[in-house]
Amino acid sequence: MAAAHFHGLELDVQDFIGEPGESSPSPATLSRWLNEQGAVAKGMRIKWRYLVKMGNSPPIVLMFRDGSAxxxxxxxxxxxxxxxxxPMADEAVPPVPVDEMRLGQVWTGDVLLIKRRKDQTEADAPINAAWLAKMVLREKRSLRDIAIASMTLSILQIFPPLIVMQVIDRVVNNRSMATLVSITAIVLVLSFYEVLLSYGRRELTLVLTTRIDTRISLHIFSRLLSLPLEFFERQQAGNVIGRVMAIYKVRDFMTGRLMSTFLDLFTLVVILPFLFFLSSTLAWMTVAASGLIGLLVVIFMGPVGRQFGKLIDADMKRSGVMYETIAGIRTIKTLALENSRKQEWDECTAAVVQAKLDVGRMSNWPATLSMPLELFINRGIILVGAYLVLAGSSSVGAGALVAFMMLGSRVATPLTGLAKLLDDLNEVTTSLGEAGTVLNQPTETKALTTGMRPKIKGALSFIDVNFSYPGASSKALDDVTFEVPAGTMLGLVGRSGSGKSTITRLLQGVSRSYTGYLKLDGVDLREINLNHLRRSFGVVPQDNFLFRGTIRDNITAGRPGLTIDDVVRAARLAGAEEFIERMPAGYETFIEEGSTNISGGQRQRLAIARAVICDPKLMILDEATSALDPESEALVNANLERIGKGRTMVIVSHRLSSLVNCDQILVMERGAVADIGPHEVLLERCAIYRTLWMQQNRHTANRGGANVDDAPLIAEGD
Incomplete structure (x- = not known):
């Protein structure tokens, strides 16, 4: 933290999540976390003689054997x-001088170098061909080693044809056994080195492609997580998944066909001049035939690319149907919608099949037209060469002709492969564009890694806040102004669409495109680090999601290092302890995907426990008790005052009875503040609140003989 602070980076140690099984964070783990937080960090091991020369460097973190630094x-x-x-002491404390002997007793030799990132971060760089090329070029050392191995192999590949030429011209014609023995020894030595180098190149290529694949996968997932919630709310989940997965087609291209063609080019660079040395006429024929293949591919690139784009669109639509069917399988089974979903799937599959046929037929034309040229390279050249030898118009001998054929086939492969590589660019370009429509959306990376990290107390202040959803004709919030001190239990009520949930969205930083001022403890919310803000909140939405795993894992999802005592305390506050203890495995009970083995009320109470376990100073409950049965709701409501002790609570509920004990109740109407005050005060002066209350308590009023006006039913919720 201290080294990052030197560069103007404010970090929170609570944001750090170590690797499983690490007793103390390693330099690699710290580097990964610092890079995610907007810094440039690198862990490395150096010797004392280099360390002592780094006198003018910024603060360097030295890792000690006991896990400290x-x-x-x-x-x-x-x-x-x-x-x-x-690093934990006051900056006024003077540093301590240490020599090599004293440092060597505690220092591991590992250091962590940190600096502030000044350019565009890799996390925000657009996903395009330049970005992918940069990913590959970061492996300069591996690329250098592969290039050296490929060049050496290409040179070695020249010798076998030369040896064959010598065997035909000298050994066979002159019947020289001594020459044959010498040539055999040379062949064995060269073959040994060729096998060894080939193995080394394959190993280096495997390591390179694996590293590139890993880096792309990690980056893509991080980019996906950094996209704002608003984006996912506007997009179909299956469509997003399908477009993101298209990046793996690009990955396969880069680590497959592109890499193999790149390696074959070394063969071309070395062998092609030698072919011209053997016979310039045959060499030009080989190059010309390969060039015509490339021309055919270029001509058909546009038509094939357009057809492939249609295939991608059809495949995305089918993927969306598949995801929607799996996600809503309970509704499909309940309402017997299997036939209608099957019909929709059949229609999407028919569209995909037709698009595949169109792409295949269009791609078949350049493949068919180039096939005679490929056959000419592989078979026709030797016939032309034999004619030149028989006609006596060429200096090519029988041995040279055989050597040319052996080398010519090696040259034709990268030339035709390079031409066909252009054909693959259609699919790669389209796939890259599809992935870019998702991954190049504006991210929250800057908001998550920069900004203030004040100590949250919970005082809220809205001053002339206006907000509209994209494409909406009216404001969701219209000059909203109110203020509550820290430790207040604030209820939010109003008719459907009045703006209650919008207020909670703005508080969570989901939407930041509002006007006016929204302050938390006197600090504008947009100036606060978004990660710090969300970690300081406890949020319980209506549609809670539980992950596959144990109850304990779900409650500690935000704080994996907490103990079982913390879990039990949170479960007790949420009223979940009683049903957890009745389960066979207790807190180790495994929750299936979709939470099918627990009820909706139990799921809601586990979500409340997950929110309170980190002891947030501000909690937001958005219809958090709506899924609870009366007994569970009464239990949670009884604990609300205990949960809210020492923290600010913002509670959205359409059941006004659960808000009676709130310090303040904010009444919203069409995006504006209708009134704010305690329950008793609002019953007297706020007609909207009084109407909602009377509707929900009509049976109580009638039982008491009160005269209640027949008011139209008003939809509630948000």
Missing amino acids: ALMVNADAGRGIVWLRD
């Missing part, structure tokens, strides 16, 4: 001393 703030190579500072 220190900051090296200065060094003097002449005196053999470095100055260390305790």
Whole structure:
């Protein structure tokens, strides 16, 4: 934290999540986390003689054997001393000079270098061909080693044809056994080195492609998580998944066909000049035939690309139907919608099949037209060469002709492969564009990694806040102004569409495109680090999601390091302890996907426990008790005052009876504040609140003989 603070980066240690099984964070783990937080960090191991020369460097983190660390703030190579500072101590405490012997007793040799990222972060860089090329070029050392191995192999591939030429021209014609023995020894040695180099190149290529694949996968998932919630709310989930998965077609292309063609080009660079040395006439024929194949591919690139785009669209639509069917399988089974979903799937499948046929037929034309040229390269060249030898118009001998054929086939492969590579660019370009429509959306990366990290107390202030959803004709919030001190239990009520849930969305930072001022403890919400803000809140929405895993894992999802005592305390506050203890495995009970083995009320109480376990200073409950049965709701409501002790509570509920004990109740009407006050005050002066209350308590009023006007039913909720 101290080293990052030197560069103007404010980090929160609570945001750090270590690797499983690590007793103390390693430099690699810390580097990964710092890079995610907007810094540039690199862990490395260096020796003392290099460390002591880094006198003018920014603070360097030294890792100690006991899991602790220190900051090296200065060094003097002449005196053999470095100055260390305790990162947890006050900055006024002077650093301590340490020599090599004393440092060697505690230092592991690992250091962590940190600096502020000044350019566009890789996390926000657009996903395009340049980005992918940059990903590959980061592996410069591996690329260099592969290039050296490929060049060496290409040179070695020249010798077998030369040896064959010598065997035909000298050994066979002159019947020389001594020459044959010498050539055999040379062949064995060259073959050994060729096998060894081929194995090494394959190993290097495997490591390179695996590293690139891993980096792309990690980056894509991080980019997906950094997209704002508003984007996912506007898009079909299956469509998003299908478009993101298209990036893996690009990955397969880069680590497959592109890599193999790139390696074959080394063969082309080395062998092609030698072919011209053997016979310039035959060499030009080989190059010309390969060039015509490339021309055919270029001509058909546009038509094939358009057909492939239609295939991608049809496939995305079918993927959306598949995802929607699986996600809504309970509704489909309940309402017997299998036939209608099957019909829709059949129609989408027919569209995909037709698109595949169109792409295949269009791609078949360049393949068919180029086939005679490929046959000419593989078979026709030797016939032309034989004619030139028989006609006596060429200096090519029998041995040279055979050598040319052996090398010519090696040259034709990368030339035709390079031409066909252009054909693959259609699919790659289309797939990259599809993935870019999702992954190149504006992210929350800057908001998640920058901004203030104040200590949250919970005082809220809305000042002339206006907000409209994209495409809406009216405001969701219209000059909303109210203020509540820290520790207030605030209820939000109003008719459907009055803006209650919109207020909670703005508080969570889901939407930041509002006007006016929304302040938390006097600080504008947009100035606060978004990650810090959300970790400081406890949120319980109406449609809670539980992950596959144990009850304990779900309750500690936001804080994996908490103990079972913390879990039990949170479950008790949420009223979940009684049903958890009745389960066979207790807190280790496994929750299936979709939470099918627990009830809706139990799921809701587990969500409340998950929200309170991190002891947030501000809690938002958006219809959090709507799925509870009366007994469970009464239990949770009885605990609300205990849950809300020492923290601000924002409770959205259409059941006004659960808000009676709130310190303040905010009444919303068409996006504006109708009134705010305690329950008793609102019953007297707010007609909207009084109407809602009377509708929900009509049976109580009638039982008491009160005269209640027949008011039209008003839809509630949000």
